[in-house]
Each structure stands twice: as structure tokens, then as C-alpha cells.
Amino acid sequence: MRVAIVGAGPSGLFALEALVARVPDDLSVDIFDALPVPSGLVRYGVAPDHFSVRSFRDNIDRMLDAPCARFFGNVVVGRDVSVDELRDDYDAVILSYGASKGRNLGVPGEELVGTIAAPELVAWYCGHPDAERGRIEDLVRTTKTAVVIGVGNVAVDVARVLVKSEGELGQTDMPDHVLALLAEHAVTDVHIVGRRGPVQAAFTTKELRELGELEGVDVVIRPSDLVLSEFDEAEMKANRLVARNVDIMNEWAERELTGAPRRIHLHFWQRPVSIRGTERVESIRIERWARDAAGELQPTGEFEDIATELIVKSVGYFGEPLDGVPFDAKAGIIPSEGGRVTTPDRAGGGLYVAGWIKRGPSGIIGTNKKDSIASVETLIADGAAGSLNNPAKPGSVEEQLRNTGHAIVDLAGWRNIDAAERALGASKGRDRQTIHERDVLIAAAQSAPN
Ligand code: NAP
Numbered sequence: 001m002r003v004a005i006v007g008a009g010p011s012g013l014f015a016l017e018a019l020v021a022r023v024p025d026d027l028s029v030d031i032f033d034a035l036p037v038p039s040g041l042v043r044y045g046v047a048p049d050h051f052s053v054r055s056f057r058d059n060i061d062r063m064l065d066a067p068c069a070r071f072f073g074n075v076v077v078g079r080d081v082s083v084d085e086l087r088d089d090y091d092a093v094i095l096s097y098g099a100s101k102g103r104n105l106g107v108p109g110e111e112l113v114g115t116i117a118a119p120e121l122v123a124w125y126c127g128h129p130d131a132e133r134g135r136i137e138d139l140v141r142t143t144k145t146a147v148v149i150g151v152g153n154v155a156v157d158v159a160r161v162l163v164k165s166e167g168e169l170g171q172t173d174m175p176d177h178v179l180a181l182l183a184e185h186a187v188t189d190v191h192i193v194g195r196r197g198p199v200q201a202a203f204t205t206k207e208l209r210e211l212g213e214l215e216g217v218d219v220v221i222r223p224s225d226l227v228l229s230e231f232d233e234a235e236m237k238a239n240r241l242v243a244r245n246v247d248i249m250n251e252w253a254e255r256e257l258t259g260a261p262r263r264i265h266l267h268f269w270q271r272p273v274s275i276r277g278t279e280r281v282e283s284i285r286i287e288r289w290a291r292d293a294a295g296e297l298q299p300t301g302e303f304e305d306i307a308t309e310l311i312v313k314s315v316g317y318f319g320e321p322l323d324g325v326p327f328d329a330k331a332g333i334i335p336s337e338g339g340r341v342t343t344p345d346r347a348g349g350g351l352y353v354a355g356w357i358k359r360g361p362s363g364i365i366g367t368n369k370k371d372s373i374a375s376v377e378t379l380i381a382d383g384a385a386g387s388l389n390n391p392a393k394p395g396s397v398e399e400q401l402r403n404t405g406h407a408i409v410d411l412a413g414w415r416n417i418d419a420a421e422r423a424l425g426a427s428k429g430r431d432r433q434t435i436h437e438r439d440v441l442i443a444a445a446q447s448a449p450n
Pocket of ligand 1: 046050104105149150151152153154155157194195196200201202203204207271272314315316317361362363364
């Protein structure tokens, strides 16, 4: 069985692992990634100061050592090779390319300079080669007060990274230019704004708690934002983790501010109404919502303006379509049944999805394991039923890429990059420093290992 996996993030590599465990003989798996490096959001999404989660990339990276696996980095499916070409070449194709775009708020003023999607900012501080450095760095350098919309873990990550001290970030693998810019500490205040209450916030306790432990940072919460209705109380009773979050926030609300040089402000029940400014963002108008007697959220007509130079939309990631593959544009996912995608022109099996592009941007890294196993089990059942692709041109994709002189980064190339990043880090007393330019990554891949 020859399988192509598109996307070498956690879900793609869990799919590889599931195939290896279930197809003992005659399996070969080629893993394609648009980037010259594997790991996906573990490298370009997980916050660089979350060392233990980030170290998970070593675990998934080891999956590439499977003798049946080959890595094809720096190959963009949809540009360098089409899904149809993959289907002509492989018995099965698994799309696991994730969700990398940010969602919009849909409020007036969103187009102003100074509004940015959280995935763009996260990609920048993680050293993603496609990050728009000039634009993002101009914004960060000239921002004193940032507003982050959304109260999920990404919002908490972004707020923390923006105010964290140089010492606290110094041991991360962030590129030097990111560390240097963040160390300037232009940003003194970050407002995190939730449209519902503290009970409904999407962040987890560990991530929340960290905000209260940052050096030189006060957490500011208005006690009135923590007042709960009977409906919230009932929701909280049913969820111990939520109750813990609320306890932490109540403690912060009662705590004396220390006069620290930087602040994180947590707001609840506030919806963005409009973003104001002439060319650059100057403020955001938010409106307070409250639960009515039936527990429904209703606008109160109470508005507040927060002066800000940077608005980070942290309201969820969103997947992108791929030519020749059905796409649910509302949900940002590829619709499937048990992981099998049915295209109108090619009935039956042969095309599968796994991870965020299958189910949307939710869960922790490990959630993808179960998800990828389910898709692989569907694939294997289709194989047993004889309904995979029946490829007409095995080997054609590799041949086409090599004939056009495409710079493929293979597993040995990635190991060279890995070694180069560790050596760069070691020269500065760190475990690793991320190389952020694509041409430097490719040059490192092609260089002989030391
Ligand atoms: P998320 O957890 O889905 O949170 C999105 C937030 O945006 C929610 O608070 C949501 O509020 C809010 N929101 C959505 N649309 C909005 C709108 N139009 N206006 C205002 N607020 C809006 O998404 P995420 O933070 O991007 O995280 C994605 C996934 O990665 C999650 O599963 C997360 O746990 C995971 N992750 C985990 C970690 C970690 O474990 N350390 C770190 C980063 C990410 P509503 O609830 O009201 O919709």
C-alpha cells in the first residue's frame, strides 16, 4: 500500500504512526509538507515558552524514522503538485494540512492597519518563514496597549508572550530578532476581551494561572465582570475545571495591584462593536452583554472604548480549501464521513482527512491521535473492500518534482536543519534557535552535517 500524507504536523504524523502499526507489510508512506520542516503547529503554534508541550515535537519527529516513511518537505500540494496527481500516484491520500488562517470578527474597521489575526502574530514569534515580518514588527514596535479578542488558550499565549520579560523568554527557541523586539517592551498593557462570561472562557487552568505568575506584570479584573447569574452558577457546578478558573480570577480581582510596569486586563461579557481610527487603529468599541431572565445573552447598550494601537483577533483558526477537494467554507473544514472524503468525480475511497482540517481547530495535540487513527481505520477498511485509488501512475509525483529541479527537503535534510538550529542555539547558550528564513532552512538542509 502506497500512501501520501499531506501535512507533517501532529495529525499527519499520528496517521503515519497508525498506518505503521496496522499495515505490517508492503507499506510505503510519503509525507509532504509545504514547509522545509515537519511538526506543523507544534513548531509554529505552540508557544515557544511552553517547553514541555513544545518538546512533543521530538516525539512526533521520531515517527518519521519509520523505515517505510519518506519526508518531502518544501513541497506545496495545490501548487507544486495537485491532489489529482497524488491520487494518480498513490493508493490513498490523507489530507492533514491543518488550519492556519485566523477568523474574522465581522465588525467595521477590521481592515485598519493595526488589526491582526492571532495566527499571524503567533507565526511571527515562532519564526515561521512566511510571517510578514515588516508589517508585524512595525506594529509590535509601536504598540503600547494591545487588545486581544477571544478568551481561548491562543489569546492567553499571545498576551503572555507580549508582556513576558526578556529573562523569561531568553531560553526559548525564538529567533533573535523576535526576542530583541519583545525585549524592547513597547507593549505595557494587554486587554483580553471575552464575549461571554468567566465560566464560558475557553482557556485551561494551567494557562490561565501562568498569567498571574509573570514577572513585572499585574493582572487586572473588574469584580463586576466576575458576577455570575444562576445559569453560570449551574454551569460551573457541572465543571470542576471551570470552578477552578473562576476561583483564580476571583483571587486576582481581590488582590492589590503591585504597580508593576506591565498589566494584563481580563474583560468578560464584552463584544466588539467597531474598530476606530483614521488609518491606524486608535480604539475599539465594545458593548456589554448580559444574561436575561431566561439565561439568553442580550446587549445592554453600555459601551466602552479601549484606546489601543494593536487588535489581535484570537477567535479561532480556520482551514483553507485545496483545489479539487470539497470544502465547507462556513466551518473551514473538508467534509468527510469517518475521515473519508467523497469527491463528486471519484466515488469510493482513496482520499481521507485527519486533524483540524477534518474536525476544526479544537483540542490538544493528543486529540489528533484518536482522530488520525479513526481516519486510518476507514482507509484500511476501504483497502480491504478494494475501494482505494487504483493509481495509474505510481512514482509519477516524485519523478515530476525531481525533473523540475524542485528543492525537496528529505528526512536527512530536515535532520541537517535540526542540527543547524541546535548548533545555533548552543552558540548562544540555548537549546535551539529557530531558523526563520526559507532559503537559509533549505541551505541548511543541503549542507553536509558537522
Ligand atoms: P478557542 O479555544 O476556540 O477560543 C476561541 C475564543 O474566541 C473563544 O473565547 C470564543 O468565544 C472567542 N470568539 C469566537 N468568535 C468570536 C467573536 N466573533 N467575537 C468575540 N470572541 C469570539 O480557540 P484558540 O484559542 O484559537 O485555540 C484553538 C485550539 O488550540 C483550542 O483547542 C485550544 O485549547 C488549543 N490550544 C491549546 C493550547 C495549550 O494547551 N496550551 C495553546 C494554544 C491552543 P465563544 O466561546 O463565546 O465562542
